[in-house]
Amino acid sequence: xxxxxxxxxxxxxxxxxxxxxxxxxxxxxxxxxxxxxxxxxxxxxxxxxxxxxxxxxxxxxxxxxxxxxxxxxxxxxxxxxxxxxxxxxxxxxxxxxxxxxxxxxxxxxxxxx
Amino acid sequence: xxxxxxxxxxxxxxxxxxxxxxxxxxxxxxxxxxxxxxxxxxxxxxxxxxxxxxxxxxxxxxxxxxxxxxxxxxxxxxxxxxxxxxxxxxxxxxxxxxxxxxxxxxxxxxxxx
Numbered sequence: 001x002x003x004x005x006x007x008x009x010x011x012x013x014x015x016x017x018x019x020x021x022x023x024x025x026x027x028x029x030x031x032x033x034x035x036x037x038x039x040x041x042x043x044x045x046x047x048x049x050x051x052x053x054x055x056x057x058x059x060x061x062x063x064x065x066x067x068x069x070x071x072x073x074x075x076x077x078x079x080x081x082x083x084x085x086x087x088x089x090x091x092x093x094x095x096x097x098x099x100x101x102x103x104x105x106x107x108x109x110x111x112x113x
Numbered sequence: 114x115x116x117x118x119x120x121x122x123x124x125x126x127x128x129x130x131x132x133x134x135x136x137x138x139x140x141x142x143x144x145x146x147x148x149x150x151x152x153x154x155x156x157x158x159x160x161x162x163x164x165x166x167x168x169x170x171x172x173x174x175x176x177x178x179x180x181x182x183x184x185x186x187x188x189x190x191x192x193x194x195x196x197x198x199x200x201x202x203x204x205x206x207x208x209x210x211x212x213x214x215x216x217x218x219x220x221x222x223x224x225x226x
Contacts (some may be wrong), residue, residue, distance in 0.1 A: 004155075031212075032212060034214060041220065043217030049214060
């Protein structure tokens with residue numbers, strides 16, 4: 001069964017600290033993996049996308065990695081800010097069928113001053 | 114900038130009412146999607162549409178129908194609202210390409226009493 005699992009479910013860190021969020025998937029066949037940021041009460045916004053051949057992608061203080069062999073991805077946030085408080089969702093796109101996006105349940109991050 | 118708008122941010126309806134949720138995108142995207150998002154479950158696909166008047170069921174279509182009469186507009190219809198349809202509803206659109214991201218609307222929080 002195609003699944004995307006994220007850990008931890010929630011995380012609290014102090015402003016200025018770094019953190020890493022994990023995403024493990026069992027989706028096959030694999031097309032790409034995307035990380036989204038979702039602020040409370042808002043729709044998700046894309047941070048990064050990686051295909052099978054890419055193993056790292058950065059967007060400012062956000063760096064995503066992908067290990068296609070172990071089917072694992074991580075999102076590293078450097079020098080966290082209060083505005084990073086949000087849910088982070090890992091989404092894997094499969095190439096099977098007309099359409100197939102498999103969503104993780106997200107990691108809720110809270111950054112404290 | 115791509116813009117996906119949803120007709121209401123918050124909606125309260127009574128059990129048995131017919132409910133219409135409207136979504137409009139301004140980027141000429143072929144694909145449009147309706148999801149619901151519940152705590153601990155992540156985003157689940159209700160319906161998607163890959164062209165005008167074309168639609169496919171997602172993972173949880175029961176109790177819902179959709180309409181796409183124009184390319185930019187995708188409507189979700191709850192024929193007879195029930196309390197278990199209380200949820201956050203997210204609309205998204207994308208080009209017809211696996212590498213192209215989905216752009217999400219701000220969401221409609223629907224409460225059925």
